[in-house]
Amino acid sequence: MAADKFPIQxxxxxxxxxxxxxxxxxxxxxxxxxxTEPGAIIAPPTFVQSSAQFDPNYFLRPKIGEEWFGSxxxxxxxxxxxxxxGGGSGGGLHAEQHYVYHRTPKAGDVLTxxxxxGKSWEKEGKRGGKLSFSETVTEYRDQNGELVVTAxxxxxxxxxxxxxxxxxxx
Amino acid sequence: MTLKxxxxxxxxxxxxxxxxxxxxxxxxxYAGASGDYNPLHSDEIFTTQIAGYPSVFAHGMLTMxxxxxxxxxxxxDGRLTRYxxxxxxxxxxxxxxxxxxxxTAIHDEGGVKIADMDIVTTDEAGTKVLTGSAxxxxx
Numbered sequence: 001m002a003a004d005k006f007p008i009q010x011x012x013x014x015x016x017x018x019x020x021x022x023x024x025x026x027x028x029x030x031x032x033x034x035x036t037e038p039g040a041i042i043a044p045p046t047f048v049q050s051s052a053q054f055d056p057n058y059f060l061r062p063k064i065g066e067e068w069f070g071s072x073x074x075x076x077x078x079x080x081x082x083x084x085x086g087g088g089s090g091g092g093l094h095a096e097q098h099y100v101y102h103r104t105p106k107a108g109d110v111l112t113x114x115x116x117x118g119k120s121w122e123k124e125g126k127r128g129g130k131l132s133f134s135e136t137v138t139e140y141r142d143q144n145g146e147l148v149v150t151a152x153x154x155x156x157x158x159x160x161x162x163x164x165x166x167x168x169x170x
Numbered sequence: 171m172t173l174k175x176x177x178x179x180x181x182x183x184x185x186x187x188x189x190x191x192x193x194x195x196x197x198x199x200y201a202g203a204s205g206d207y208n209p210l211h212s213d214e215i216f217t218t219q220i221a222g223y224p225s226v227f228a229h230g231m232l233t234m235x236x237x238x239x240x241x242x243x244x245x246x247d248g249r250l251t252r253y254x255x256x257x258x259x260x261x262x263x264x265x266x267x268x269x270x271x272x273x274t275a276i277h278d279e280g281g282v283k284i285a286d287m288d289i290v291t292t293d294e295a296g297t298k299v300l301t302g303s304a305x306x307x308x309x
Binding site for chain 1: 212
């Protein structure tokens, strides 16, 4: 996810913490947060994934005025069905995710993220057919240019829908 | 609430149930918060009729996020130095997940005590849905 400005906002953190089922008050109560070691509302460990909200071109968000591939009147809103690409799996599946925390992002930080491709390889899966893996490395820097989080994602595209644990990376 | 190196030893474990009978609504909550609106996670019609899966399923990142709650409850807020996982099986609505961290090493990095952990999250049938590792600063 590439975002010129990814503001770390406390309301967004509250919604994210609720979604992952985390009731820790450090994610929504500023008064409590000031009494903790971090001293402020902080981002949960996987929060930077939500920088997708601030990536203007993020492909898994419906765009105003454009067709969306999810169901509408029919089972997909795309009138011209794509015939290439694997299994209608909606842009591939997420195989791995790795974070290195240089420091913990806090509410009020404004991060910038840049993404570059990493390694890519293929392997034969047991159920999903040929599997194509590709890495992306995203660096999140703060308002002072300091590196905050390095995120490495591994995506996989399958020839057929793969619901098995057999079809994982490497 | 942080961990002290003097209280820890290799092989120590910590577990939490991180979701019970996972609802489609919680998956929708995660889509809304994270910004990943892939219909595979919320749109049963698309997912069964177009994509060919038996049902919608949770974002891998939702499982990683729920597992992260176990980790921060264990090591303390703002203590993680790394956290990485592999998604080993899909998580469908109705899942009950338990996340476990196991201390694999305690070492010193430039005067800071660090604990390395293996992580595994399993469903109600005992299937591993996520495996990985993490590291955290200790007192």
